[in-house]
Amino acid sequence: MKSIKELVKKVTLIGAGTFALMGALQSAQAQDVYGDISGSYIGRSNLTGAHFHLALRSLRAYDYDGGYVAILVQDKPLAIAVYTVDLNDDGVSYDLKPRQVTSDGELIGVENANPSLTMSVDGARDRHFIFSVTKANDDLNTAGFPGPIIFDSAFQSDLTWLDAAPAQGVYTEDNGSRGTKFFYPSTFVDNQTSMVLTAPNLNGKFILRESFPGIYTYRRVSATDEGNKLAQYPAKIVVFLKDPNIFSGFTVFGSEFAVMFDPIELITPSCDQHITKLIRRPWNN
């Protein structure tokens, strides 16, 4: 039987332990050493030799000045993954958490809270940052790309991460042999608009929604006698990009293009599944 004094003592000890731990964590309060690192960077995988683009968007609008949304784009073969980037307590490194369609199908979110990659700022030259991207841990989260990827080029990437609205118009699939796809993003209301796909294998009405800053989902709308029903799971994730150096197929110099890719959570924890590249041809608009 415990006395009241013992109980209070136990409570105090537990509390003191918690406080000590909190104190230790408190002393490691984050300082953002390099400030805003938004931009596009070009790098190379030390594992495969593939070229990568890293585009970072600040989450300042969300009252998070040390946070970013990132897309990692592999040139060849084309592959892409979406991440959120959180500044670590050391102020010079960041955790990258892959963003996926959540298992309930509702949004682009985090299913596994463990980061898959860690990004360290190794230095800066005239606001051009040099990064090392390495794996964050052994096997807690392996979604997305593996490290290491080194972003130490003297040149910034020319890849520009666009919003859908400026890229409004007609898009044609990059592979003419599989038919043509079009979609028509028009005015966005509450971050969403409807669009039409007319490819033989994928046609109908869809909702294109900016579910995440610069990251779009599209879902099929089924017309039924009960009304128009929106599919629970997004068909694909879409990002809009512009790269003046792309030169292939129907692509014109300096094209804007959209990359549509399967939500990685639904297919496999990879980032190269069923990529569809759509090119906006200016003369079709």
Place this chain on the structure above:
Amino acid sequence: MKTRKLKNIGWLALAVACGTIGSSYAQVQSPLSEGTSTRLAHAPAQSTATDPFEEGTETKLSPDRIAEYETYVRSSLASLRDLVDQSNTMTDRAAKKAFVDEIQSIVAHSAPRKAETLMRHILNRALKVVGQIDLADNTLPGILDQEVRVLKQSVKLALEYSENDVTYLRNMHDGAVSPLPYADFGKKYVKFIMQVNESLLSPKVGYAIASDALGGLMVELDKDDKRENYRDVITKLYRFVQEHPLPTPATGVEAAADLRKVHFVYHSAMRELDQVSPH
């Protein structure tokens, strides 16, 4: 007997040692804020009113009231199920309004009955979480999506726990003791909220919701009939909630750092709870 009395005194001592325990349920003004308290509060003592001067002070439900409430729960479930289906045909903004209106209506209409069911708890908390997410600019991409997700998933969770409520009400009607599975619910709910929290973009909002969720877990564990088993976790959570009051830290970077502390305490608490009652 003496041991039990001492244990109760021990709990009181714990309360005194940790600071004041406000009976926040007693301070509830609006029925829509009921069940959203994250501070320790104990239910009022059950009265067996036989004295005429205690008339109207009873806190037990009459059999008629229980039957009426059960009917109300059943009809609420039907309308919530329909709403989950209908929301697939709505825009996110319309879906949010429909969910909020329906939940407010259910909570407001069930308020006078004072039945602390889990369904009502979940719905009330959903409104609170959405109110917290709403502190961010909900015209920004992703915010409305998160709100609709919380509402829809909360309704699904409420539907899942509704059978516990119906059983609870029936047993109450029969005079049988059948406590609600508060600890089990608390663990499941905090896991749900922390998962939602991972997807939020504003660490300030995330911090507010996550620390509230820890407080909610503490209250659920405290209400469970096996709460003695959870004493260490309750103490730890109580300490944390007391030492980390809202409002949230000044900058996003600070909030993100504090949010990591919440995650640390959350994972630590869940590990301990798994040891106490593994599934």
